[in-house]
Amino acid sequence: MTIFASFLLLALICLAVAFPTYDSIAGLSEREINEYVARNGVAAIPNPPLPLPKGQDGLKLVNDPAHPFIAAGPNDIRGPCPALNTLASHGYLPRNGVVRPDQIVTAVMEGLNLGNDFAKFLCYQAFLMNGNPLTNLMSIRMKTRGTGPDPPKPALIGGLGQHGTFEAVFNEDLFQGFISTSTKFGFNGTYDVNAAAELRNQRLQNSIQTNPQLVFTSPRILSAYSEAVFPTIFFVDGRLNNCQLAIDAARHFFDFEMMPTDFHRQPAPVNFTMVDPLVSEIFNKHPFAPGVNHGKKNFVLQPQTPPLSNFCGIYEDIVIHVVPGQYPKPTGVLRDALNKNLGFFYGAVRAEHNCTQVFPYGRD
Numbered sequence: 001m002t003i004f005a006s007f008l009l010l011a012l013i014c015l016a017v018a019f020p021t022y023d024s025i026a027g028l029s030e031r032e033i034n035e036y037v038a039r040n041g042v043a044a045i046p047n048p049p050l051p052l053p054k055g056q057d058g059l060k061l062v063n064d065p066a067h068p069f070i071a072a073g074p075n076d077i078r079g080p081c082p083a084l085n086t087l088a089s090h091g092y093l094p095r096n097g098v099v100r101p102d103q104i105v106t107a108v109m110e111g112l113n114l115g116n117d118f119a120k121f122l123c124y125q126a127f128l129m130n131g132n133p134l135t136n137l138m139s140i141r142m143k144t145r146g147t148g149p150d151p152p153k154p155a156l157i158g159g160l161g162q163h164g165t166f167e168a169v170f171n172e173d174l175f176q177g178f179i180s181t182s183t184k185f186g187f188n189g190t191y192d193v194n195a196a197a198e199l200r201n202q203r204l205q206n207s208i209q210t211n212p213q214l215v216f217t218s219p220r221i222l223s224a225y226s227e228a229v230f231p232t233i234f235f236v237d238g239r240l241n242n243c244q245l246a247i248d249a250a251r252h253f254f255d256f257e258m259m260p261t262d263f264h265r266q267p268a269p270v271n272f273t274m275v276d277p278l279v280s281e282i283f284n285k286h287p288f289a290p291g292v293n294h295g296k297k298n299f300v301l302q303p304q305t306p307p308l309s310n311f312c313g314i315y316e317d318i319v320i321h322v323v324p325g326q327y328p329k330p331t332g333v334l335r336d337a338l339n340k341n342l343g344f345f346y347g348a349v350r351a352e353h354n355c356t357q358v359f360p361y362g363r364d
């Protein structure tokens with residue numbers, strides 16, 4: 001056996017010992033969690049990274065020699081988020097696509113200049129819904145053994161693509177829709193806020209017509225409307241910074257998962273104060289109320305779920321309903337890990353939105 005082959009075999013054995021296959025699929029019982037923790041210890045949960053230091057938080061070449069693009073290999077995971085895919089392909093995130101939440105916060109701050117609060121909000125929300133709190137790992141697409149044994153059901157640990165695995169693959173038809181909408185509504189054929197408003201509305205109307213199981217309520221409404229405006233900010237070169245995304249640059253991020261040559265990030269950290277008005281602007285062009293489809297073309301309003309304008313209501317909905325939906329009665333290390341991540345999540349909404357903290361699993 002060659003040295004390489006024995007190394008590979010050893011690596012596979014280590015992996016099998018660390019993450020026994022039976023429990024990673026079924027979900028651990030409380031007893032198994034205790035046994036797992038006794039064997040492996042608890043994954044360290046680092047505190048969220050601090051904001052970039054003053055003087056190092058400005059305009060910067062980010063497609064640089066230290067972060068070369070390398071296309072994803074056959075075992076590298078890429079998912080529904082073009083920003084995270086691109087950051088993984090440039091090594092700002094682990095290239096295999098299995099990541100810790102603090103690594104995401106660092107990557108989006110370093111690579112795209114998301115403000116610290118904003119980065120933490122996106123990241124800990126996604127982690128609480130899709131990551132593995134026991135191992136502190138999350139897949140940026142589908143379920144994978146790489147995130148270790150799952151906590152008990154109904155936890156899903158499905159990765160970022162959990163809500164639509166098929167959407168995770170680049171779709172040329174949808175991208176052609178992106179181009180034609182930009183040509184028709186955007187300034188000089190770019191994807192700008194006008195194009196974003198039209199495209200977002202088209203997608204919603206199309207889903208109402210064709211998706212019998214459409215659920216367009218909190219928290220999806222917030223991510224859907226935020227994702228629509230993000231490219232007009234973060235994918236535009238920071239030297240231009242005019243909220244007009246050229247189609248060629250868009251294709252780099254969405255299709256090639258690559259930063260354009262010479263790409264510079266935003267000139268200053270971007271927080272809610274910049275994003276919120278753009279989200280309101282596209283909402284106001286085509287307002288809607290949250291609802292669900294009961295069969296195609298039968299959109300039934302859900303007045304009990306918070307509307308897009310109620311940010312703290314959406315925060316509370318995530319913390320009181322969405323997270324406990326997957327973790328109804330966590331105990332021991334699992335509860336500790338969830339509480340820690342819920343605290344980090346609240347830390348992100350406190351500063352700019354002044355929401356009241358809620359504690360689904362009690363305070364300790």
Ligand code: HEM
Pocket residue numbers: 080081082083084104105108112114119122123126160161163220223224227228230231234235
């Ligand atoms: C902390 C960071 C982030 C996380 C955890 C995250 C997560 C996600 C997830 C889970 C989706 C899938 C849709 C969904 O289920 O809601 C998504 C889509 C998307 N994300 Fe991100 N995202 C992050 C940052 C960003 C940034 C900085 C951008 C900047 C442009 C971005 C742009 C997008 C876009 C445009 C989509 C929609 C893609 C499409 O419809 O084809 N995301 N993201």
